[in-house]
Amino acid sequence: MLTYDHKIRVRYSEVDRMGFLYHAHYVDYYDVARTEALRMLGTSNYDLEATGCMLPVLEVVSNYKKPAHYDDLLTVRVRVEELPVVRMVFRYEVFRENGELINTGRVTLAFMRSDSKRACRAPEQLLKYLRPYFPK
Amino acid sequence: MLTYDHKIRVRYSEVDRMGFLYHAHYVDYYDVARTEALRMLGTSNYDLEATGCMLPVLEVVSNYKKPAHYDDLLTVRVRVEELPVVRMVFRYEVFRENGELINTGRVTLAFMRSDSKRACRAPEQLLKYLRPYFPK
Amino acid sequence: MLTYDHKIRVRYSEVDRMGFLYHAHYVDYYDVARTEALRMLGTSNYDLEATGCMLPVLEVVSNYKKPAHYDDLLTVRVRVEELPVVRMVFRYEVFRENGELINTGRVTLAFMRSDSKRACRAPEQLLKYLRPYFPK
Amino acid sequence: MLTYDHKIRVRYSEVDRMGFLYHAHYVDYYDVARTEALRMLGTSNYDLEATGCMLPVLEVVSNYKKPAHYDDLLTVRVRVEELPVVRMVFRYEVFRENGELINTGRVTLAFMRSDSKRACRAPEQLLKYLRPYFPK
Numbered sequence: 001m002l003t004y005d006h007k008i009r010v011r012y013s014e015v016d017r018m019g020f021l022y023h024a025h026y027v028d029y030y031d032v033a034r035t036e037a038l039r040m041l042g043t044s045n046y047d048l049e050a051t052g053c054m055l056p057v058l059e060v061v062s063n064y065k066k067p068a069h070y071d072d073l074l075t076v077r078v079r080v081e082e083l084p085v086v087r088m089v090f091r092y093e094v095f096r097e098n099g100e101l102i103n104t105g106r107v108t109l110a111f112m113r114s115d116s117k118r119a120c121r122a123p124e125q126l127l128k129y130l131r132p133y134f135p136k
Numbered sequence: 137m138l139t140y141d142h143k144i145r146v147r148y149s150e151v152d153r154m155g156f157l158y159h160a161h162y163v164d165y166y167d168v169a170r171t172e173a174l175r176m177l178g179t180s181n182y183d184l185e186a187t188g189c190m191l192p193v194l195e196v197v198s199n200y201k202k203p204a205h206y207d208d209l210l211t212v213r214v215r216v217e218e219l220p221v222v223r224m225v226f227r228y229e230v231f232r233e234n235g236e237l238i239n240t241g242r243v244t245l246a247f248m249r250s251d252s253k254r255a256c257r258a259p260e261q262l263l264k265y266l267r268p269y270f271p272k
Numbered sequence: 273m274l275t276y277d278h279k280i281r282v283r284y285s286e287v288d289r290m291g292f293l294y295h296a297h298y299v300d301y302y303d304v305a306r307t308e309a310l311r312m313l314g315t316s317n318y319d320l321e322a323t324g325c326m327l328p329v330l331e332v333v334s335n336y337k338k339p340a341h342y343d344d345l346l347t348v349r350v351r352v353e354e355l356p357v358v359r360m361v362f363r364y365e366v367f368r369e370n371g372e373l374i375n376t377g378r379v380t381l382a383f384m385r386s387d388s389k390r391a392c393r394a395p396e397q398l399l400k401y402l403r404p405y406f407p408k
Numbered sequence: 409m410l411t412y413d414h415k416i417r418v419r420y421s422e423v424d425r426m427g428f429l430y431h432a433h434y435v436d437y438y439d440v441a442r443t444e445a446l447r448m449l450g451t452s453n454y455d456l457e458a459t460g461c462m463l464p465v466l467e468v469v470s471n472y473k474k475p476a477h478y479d480d481l482l483t484v485r486v487r488v489e490e491l492p493v494v495r496m497v498f499r500y501e502v503f504r505e506n507g508e509l510i511n512t513g514r515v516t517l518a519f520m521r522s523d524s525k526r527a528c529r530a531p532e533q534l535l536k537y538l539r540p541y542f543p544k
Contacts, residue, residue, distance in 0.1 A: 011440055013288070013296060016284065016287065017284070017287050017342060018190065018192075023196060024160050027160035028421050031421060035479065044479065045479070058199070059199050060160075060196065061195070063194070063195050064194055070289060071443065071452065147304055151425050152421070153427050153478060160421060171343065181284070181342070181343070182342075207317070290464075295465040295468060296435035296468075299435060300432050326426065328426075330471070331470065331471050331472065332431060335466070
């Protein structure tokens with residue numbers, strides 16, 4: 001299993017009238033943590049695009065337990081539990097600095113050829129970095 | 137059942153490098169359509185807040201079928217299928233101008249007292265506007 | 273001179289902890305009003321791009337006089353005072369529903385060839401729609 | 409003079425169809441860098457608010473020289489050149505990792521009493537942290 005923790009500080013622009021991190025921004029944070037997990041692996045969206053592969057989002061699920069506030073330093077934990085074949089599932093847990101779990105989420109991506117816009121399998125450029133995390 | 141259609145035009149700032157409406161913005165659109173459905177009913181977030189009631193988001197689910205593009209005029213259809221008791225569920229369908237369904241979603245809100253931050257039942261200020269849509 | 277009024281309703285996601293429309297979003301609104309002014313003229317960013325022309329932003333200036341609030345229905349007035357040559361200047365005034373002026377702004381765009389990324393002159397595809405507003 | 413450098417990585421959600429950091433997001437970045445400069449000083453928006461002081465934005469100016477791209481690690485340099493009296497001016501320079509200057513900006517804030525909404529002077533809670541940077 002792949003796990004990666006990324007810290008994000010809540011911006012003033014992201015907080016609503018109630019003083020809470022606006023709910024749609026958790027989805028942005030998932031995306032940022034996904035980028036950082038790929039970087040930690042040694043690859044990137046740019047590398048994947050260079051192989052002619054796009055990763056459109058199929059599904060987002062987000063569950064809100066407690067609010068986050070302006071200037072909170074959150075930890076977004078991203079997990080990949082299975083080696084991807086035609087889809088890739090990222091799971092998220094968001095924690096406050098005191099360790100409290102405030103949000104969980106799941107984002108499912110597809111693999112798509114950028115030229116034909118047709119579904120394809122996970123590219124080797126991604127799999128070669130993921131395999132060490134999924135020993136048989 | 138309550139159904140309401142609201143049109144939203146995709147802004148340049150909301151479109152990503154692939155030329156697609158960025159996935160988190162559908163969640164913003166759900167929120168805009170929810171506001172407009174309340175307005176059509178004759179009430180508003182301001183009215184609900186005036187009764188000491190907040191509606192924090194508990195869960196968001198969004199399923200992406202096809203992309204939307206810059207300047208597309210989308211229709212966001214919002215549905216409430218049940219008279220709320222302690223939670224309120226809004227269901228969404230997003231259509232392109234040609235009628236194609238491109239996204240579905242579901243947002244679950246709780247009712248909370250703004251003073252005590254404790255869960256409460258749907259306020260009469262909301263129910264009185266909803267009841268005509270849910271005849272026995 | 274070209275003048276165009278476009279109405280925009282302030283979204284919940286755009287309002288900050290003070291309950292005010294967050295200052296950066298005025299810049300988004302300028303962009304929306306610019307798109308609508310081009311539509312009223314009979315053209316669009318897509319049409320301009322099809323001629324190989326991009327319009328990168330060179331400068332933004334925004335002056336804040338009074339706040340806007342959630343759900344306010346604002347009028348964004350966009351003005352073009354001169355037929356563009358190598359730059360195009362859009363001027364903005366933002367009004368509350370009661371007619372109060374709350375913000376003024378100015379956005380300067382350049383014309384750039386999308387292939388060479390070099391500066392160019394305003395394309396005929398735009399000028400032909402603008403000329404009737406600037407009689408000699 | 410006070411100078412502070414803060415690094416911000418460009419998010420996927422912040423990039424437009426041209427692949428460039430969308431122009432309004434520079435204004436968000438200015439705000440993030442301002443928060444971090446206050447933190448470095450030893451204070452915060454929360455501390456200022458606790459003294460009954462708000463800092464509404466009066467003016468934003470932003471000049472765009474070159475584009476930033478997805479995943480660029482930008483440095484936002486924030487400068488305060490004068491000890492504030494009734495206004496506070498923050499000046500910005502944004503650099504790419506290679507040191508290239510891509511954007512400059514200036515944001516002017518006012519001091520306002522949160523109770524009366526009337527203009528006021530810079531609070532001592534801020535001045536005491538700033539004075540060491542402005543020796544006579």
